[in-house]
Amino acid sequence: MNDPWVPTPMTVREVVRETADTVTLTLDTSASPFAFAPGQFNMVYLFGQGEVPISISGHADRPDELVHTIRGVGPVTRPMLDLVPGDVLGIRGPFGTAWPVEEARGTDVIVVAGGIGLAPLRPMIYHLLANRRDYARIVLIYGARQPDQMLFVDELHHWRGRFDLTVEVTVDQGTEDWFGPVGVVTRSLARARFDADDATVVTCGPEVMMRFVVHEAVRMGVPQDRIWASMERNMKCAIGLCGHCQWGPDFVCKQGPVYRWDHIAHRFAEKEL
Amino acid sequence: MHNPRTILSHSDLGTLFATLHAEGRHTIGPTVRDGAIVYDRLIGPDDLPTGVVDEQAPGRYRLRHEGTRRFSWSVGPQSFKRWLHPPELRLFRATRTERGFAVEKPEAPPPLALIGARACELAAMAIQDRVFLGDVVDPHYASRRRDLFIVAVQCDRAASTCFCPSMGSGPRVSRGYDLSLTEVVDEAGHRFVVEIGSEAGRALAAKLPLHAATTDADAPERASAEAEAQIARRMPTDGLREKLLGAVASSNWDDVASRCIGCANCTLVCPTCFCTTVDDVTTLDGTHERVRRWDSCFHPDFSYLHGAGPVRSSVGARYRQWLTHKLATWHDQFGTSGCVGCGRCVAWCPAGIDIVAEAERLAEDA
């Protein structure tokens, strides 16, 4: 029987250091193509250390590679910063719900990311750009705590250079060599030009950030059922068996992590649920 | 299936064990240890409790000697959960290879026979079946469950903590068993009325020295009626799911929190709680094992998120998760209540917190 608890070993092909505490790992899946939908995640097992949920940050049209962007924060993720090409990780997945690439067709798409939250949104952005004609305006708003904590900097520059995409990058705290905007993403959102009646908003970041983003989007006139957010909960299995990710009636690993806002608005407001 | 009831004499209990052993099964059943009845591997009928009855109340469990019966007690701190969903289980072993690692899965356990499973135990198993054999199948539970042989026991006595009738789970065992036993002790002797619940049960019964039940044929129904007559505790199940979902902000949660010490006993004794965590253990020879262990929503770490800490940081929020999951959101997830009314969480709570009383107060509030 196929054992859903056992990871498949996959070899690291490339390591890119994004920031002092974040790396992007590309795993080789050419031997057995890895299909996923933007927004989904894997359980990533580091030999002898443990296993953690990590979103897929690569291109869904490239099944020969699997890309994860990992911030080292604790006993499992920190040693992942030291991986080199040729090292092996265990993978289980993909799991969870996806960004609304279909539902968003024909609308303005507003992508609002905070911190590491840009990683799960990158496959969505890739999809939007690869199918550019299917969408109206595309706006990317990205907030990082400080300039040196921004992910995918080269790519952000490249996207900014495109005429068919608006990119707004902001930091909470500026530094001497930062000349961009300082402030929260909600301010950039309020200034962004899009058709609120016919827009799709997708957001991922800390819960407080998402709360303010949704509040602002709704204030601007975006209907609640056109807003999607990705939730984070403690996850030990990702297959609905360990119980850790429960949020009201849901297992976030199955019914989430990507939720349509009108489905969770009431629950999001409850403390410690 | 026409099932004439038959009699197994008490002195032939050993044959039941031997017949199950001959099929290569380990026999798991009740035995007395440290002042409580627990389920463990039994060699033969001598390991069963003899003349032991239990007294239970909120925060209280005592055994005392009375009579000669083997099964005249209700439930102890353990359920058969630990044999199908073990408290600790190796998911795999990983050994380092030149660049990576190789994974080795654990061996399948031997087939088991459960002896003395009561109605609430079977109801709990049916609930865990929905958890572990749903759209994702847990291979560990499945392999233990698939080959199981169940010798049920009809309760003839209930504890003050029992409330199976209001949960629709007992006291009568009516399905999900292979053989069931009803214990009868009178001037005519000590014996068991045997009911057959499955083809496997029928095949096994054919190998036992059974004789026809004449006057005893209605003993199972009489036992159930006797047990049920002793049960006063009732869960207010009417509209309970909706009421509890409406009680998210009730001040009762803070009230429980002032009594609950967050020990997690209730989740550990509960026959349906399924939550686990995983640990990575390094053995001396350099291999790594990934071990799955029972966990509890009462542990603050259960909902820990890096940077934010526990989502449910207060005891009140954790009690709310436990009770709301059991009695409300379980319906959304698995189409059934998560409670079978076994009363274990009531008896084994050191603070004597009573899930029925709490549910009543919350339901009134709503």
Ligand SMILES: Cc1cc2nc3c(=O)[nH]c(=O)nc-3n(C[C@H](O)[C@H](O)[C@H](O)COP(=O)(O)OP(=O)(O)OC[C@H]3O[C@@H](n4cnc5c(N)ncnc54)[C@H](O)[C@@H]3O)c2cc1C
């Ligand atoms: C769906 C999803 C997608 C995600 N995607 C990404 C992503 O793309 N990139 C990314 O970088 N991150 C992502 N995360 C977050 C990532 O999973 C966590 O950062 C990671 O689990 C941290 O694990 P750790 O063991 O390294 O550190 P810690 O979170 O510190 O973990 C330590 C372990 O100990 C336990 N613990 C309990 N209490 C404490 C305590 N007081 N102190 C420390 N540990 C405690 C925790 O349960 C945990 O298992 C995602 C999370 C989810 C749910």
Ligand code: SF4
């Ligand atoms: S919640 Fe309590 S009474 Fe209900 S099944 Fe669990 S332990 Fe038994």
Ligand code: SF4
């Ligand atoms: S009550 Fe708590 S420990 Fe039991 S299954 Fe629910 S979340 Fe898990």
Ligand code: FES
């Ligand atoms: S992560 Fe285990 S149930 Fe969702």
